[in-house]
Amino acid sequence: MEIQDRIQKLKKERNAVILAHNYQLPEVQDIADYVGDSLGLSMQAAQTKADVIVFCGVHFMAETAKILSPEKTVLLPDLKAGCPMADMIDPEGLKALQAKHPGAVTVCYVNTTAAVKALCDYCCTSGNALAMARHLLKTGRDIIFVPDRYLAGYISDQLGHPFIVWPGFCPTHARILPEDIQKAKKDHPDAKVLVHPECPPALTALADCVASTEKMCKFVSDDPAGEFIIGTELGIIHRMQKENPQKIFYPASGRAVCPNMKRITLEKILWSLQDMAHPVSVPEDTMNRARGAIERMLEIV
Numbered sequence: 001m002e003i004q005d006r007i008q009k010l011k012k013e014r015n016a017v018i019l020a021h022n023y024q025l026p027e028v029q030d031i032a033d034y035v036g037d038s039l040g041l042s043m044q045a046a047q048t049k050a051d052v053i054v055f056c057g058v059h060f061m062a063e064t065a066k067i068l069s070p071e072k073t074v075l076l077p078d079l080k081a082g083c084p085m086a087d088m089i090d091p092e093g094l095k096a097l098q099a100k101h102p103g104a105v106t107v108c109y110v111n112t113t114a115a116v117k118a119l120c121d122y123c124c125t126s127g128n129a130l131a132m133a134r135h136l137l138k139t140g141r142d143i144i145f146v147p148d149r150y151l152a153g154y155i156s157d158q159l160g161h162p163f164i165v166w167p168g169f170c171p172t173h174a175r176i177l178p179e180d181i182q183k184a185k186k187d188h189p190d191a192k193v194l195v196h197p198e199c200p201p202a203l204t205a206l207a208d209c210v211a212s213t214e215k216m217c218k219f220v221s222d223d224p225a226g227e228f229i230i231g232t233e234l235g236i237i238h239r240m241q242k243e244n245p246q247k248i249f250y251p252a253s254g255r256a257v258c259p260n261m262k263r264i265t266l267e268k269i270l271w272s273l274q275d276m277a278h279p280v281s282v283p284e285d286t287m288n289r290a291r292g293a294i295e296r297m298l299e300i301v
């Protein structure tokens with residue numbers, strides 16, 4: 001029996017659902033029940049009727065699924081699939097920053113550990129960060145935005161309002177250089193440029209569309225252009241090409257590969273379902289406080 005068939009059979013026996021991020025390997029995306037961005041995956045996790053969620057993504061995403069579905073078993077097929085940006089801030093560092101700005105409201109990017117989320121007023125994703133910040137500006141309070149300095153900088157520029165930031169960043173997006181985009185534009189002058197807001201400002205300045213991975217997928221499907229330069233992790237091109245077979249996609253840089261996302265393979269998904277490995281757990285108190293930040297996000301945007 002093919003490995004895909006074995007996974008499907010076990011999935012039924014376990015009453016499991018497979019959720020995959022847009023950066024996953026093509027064959028992983030192809031067996032998933034749902035492929036999407038951090039926001040979409042959180043919402044799927046909150047809504048699913050399955051008993052088991054096999055999360056094909058990185059640790060903070062699986063943790064978010066567990067926080068939203070505490071009664072379900074959430075499996076991460078490789079526990080080493082972490083996010084270096086999420087590991088750039090810890091609770092002690094955040095507490096020290098908050099102590100310096102006692103009146104400020106704290107927003108964390110979803111790319112954070114549950115322990116950091118538990119200290120925040122609101123969570124956000126790249127898909128709703130702008131709407132969230134716009135809402136919070138009305139409170140008149142200072143805004144602490146952690147840990148991604150580039151996402152914070154992009155939103156802050158859009159709103160013309162400074163934030164208190166943390167110097168975190170995504171090493172994968174930092175590998176894409178402005179020269180890469182300039183060269184791709186020269187080689188493909190009719191192509192539209194899409195860039196993720198985790199990219200530095202020199203890149204977002206060159207883009208026709210700055211958006212979360214889900215909004216990028218929507219943009220390339222809706223836009224009449226036939227060619228696109230993609231300034232984010234390369235895995236997303238599989239989905240874009242599948243949904244738009246007649247269009248052409250050029251990676252902005254062949255170096256934009258997230259090694260953590262690529263740790264999830266079909267073999268590990270099969271083992272995960274066979275052995276119920278590796279269940280993600282979060283201490284109850286942390287989970288309840290972190291859920292508050294996520295639920296306040298889902299209420300606002």
Ligand code: 13P
Binds near residue numbers: 022038125198211
């Ligand atoms: P999205 O929420 O846009 O999918 O981004 C998540 C991520 O980790 C990007 O690097």
Ligand code: SF4
Binds near residue numbers: 085086111173260261
């Ligand atoms: Fe983290 Fe960057 Fe990988 Fe996204 S692409 S999971 S932000 S390291």
